Amino acid sequence: MRLDLTILIPHLGFLAEGALLTLEACALALIGSVILGMLVAIARTSSSKWISRLAFLYVDLFRNIPFIVQLFFFYYGLPEIGIYIDAFTTGVVALSIAGGAYASDAIRAGILAIDNGILEAAEVSGLSKRVTFTRIVLPIALRTSVRPLGSVLINMILTSSILSTITLNELTGQAKIVASDTFRPFEVYVVLLVVYAALTYLVSLGITLLHRRLNRDLQEQVS
Template sequence: MRFDLSILWPHLPFLWKGAVLSAEVCLLAIIGSVVLGALVAIARTSSAKPLRWLALAYVDLFRNVPFLVQLFFFYYGLPELGIYIDAFTTGVIALSIAGGAFASDAIRSGILAIEPGIIEAAEVSGLSRRVIFTRIVLPIALRTAIRPLGAVLVNMILTSSILSAITLNELTGSGRIVASDTFRPFEVYAVLLVFYAALTYAVSIAVNLLHVRLNRGISQDVA
C-alpha cells in the first residue's frame, strides 16, 4: 500500500469544518465544566450535610459511568420524556457535566489547600463570607488547580471524539465520512492521530506556562 496524503486535499475544507466544530464544543464545555465544578466544590466544602451528600452523589455517579452511556442517555433517552436536544447542545451539556465531576475534585483540592490563616485574617477584617469566598478563596483555589484543570481539558478534547456517535460531525466524525468516501482510512486516521496528539501536547504546554505565570513568586510547595 502506498501512503498518499494527496487524496485528502479535496476534503480538507470538510475536515477543517469538523475541527472548528470540535473546538467550539470543547471551548463551551470547558467553561461549563469549570463553572459546574466550582459550584460542586463549594457544595462539597459546605457545612450543610445535604449539599455535601448531593455533590458527592453527583461526582460519584458521573465519574463511574462510561461517557458514552451518559451521552446516549441525554441524546436518546431524554426524548422519551419529551425533552429533545440537538446533537451540538447535547455534546456540550454531556461534556460539561462529565468534566464538571472531575473539575470539582481539582478545585476542591485547591480550596482545602488554602492556609486557614488567610481566611481567618479576612474574617478579622470584617469581610463577609460571600466576599471571602468569591474574592479570596476561589481565585486562590483556581490558581492552585490550573494543572489538574488542564488535565481535565485535555481529557475533554480526547473525549469529544465520541460525539460522532450522536451524528455530530466533529473532527473524528468528519474523518470517518472522508475515510468512507475515499476508501483510504489509513491516511485519514493517521492525520487525525497526529492532529490530536499535537493539539493535546500544545494545550499541556499552554497550561504549564499559565501555571508558572499565575504562581510566579510563590514557592512550589504552595503552588
C-alpha cells in the same frame, strides 16, 4: 500499501471544519464544567451534611458511568419523555456534566489547600465569610487548580471523538466521512492521530505556561 497523504489535500478544509467544531464544543463544555465544578466544590465543602452528600453523589455517579452511556441517555433517552436537544447542544451538555465531576475535585482540592493564615488575615480585616470566599478563597483555588483543570480539558478533547456517535460531525465524524469517500482509511486516521496529538500537546503546553505565570503572580502578591 504505499502511504499517500496527497489524496487528503482536497479534504483538508472539510477536516478543519470538524476540528473547529471540536474546539468550539470543548471550549463551551470547559466553561460549563468549571461553573458546575465550582458549585459542586462549594457544596462538598458545605457544613450541611445533606448538601455535601448530594454533591458527593453527583461526583461519584458521573465518574462511574461510561461517557457514551451518558451521551446516549441525553440524545436518545430524553426524547422518549418529550425532551429534544440537538446533537451539538447534547454534546456540550454531556461533556459539561461529566467534566464538572472531575473539575469539582480539582477546585475542591484548591480550596482545601489554602493556607489558614490567609483566612485568618481576612477575618481580622473584618471581611465577611461570603466576601472572603468569593474574593479570596475562590480566586486562589482556581489559580492553583489550573493544571488539573487543563487535564480535564485535554480529556474533553479526547472524549469529544465519541460525539460522532450521535451524528455530530466533529473532527472524528468528518474523518469517517472522508475515509468512506476516499476508500483510504489508513491515511485518514494517520492524520487524525497526528491532529489529536497536536491539539492535546498544544493545550498541555498552554496550560503549563499559564500555570507558571499565575503562580508567579500569586507568589509576588503573597510576598
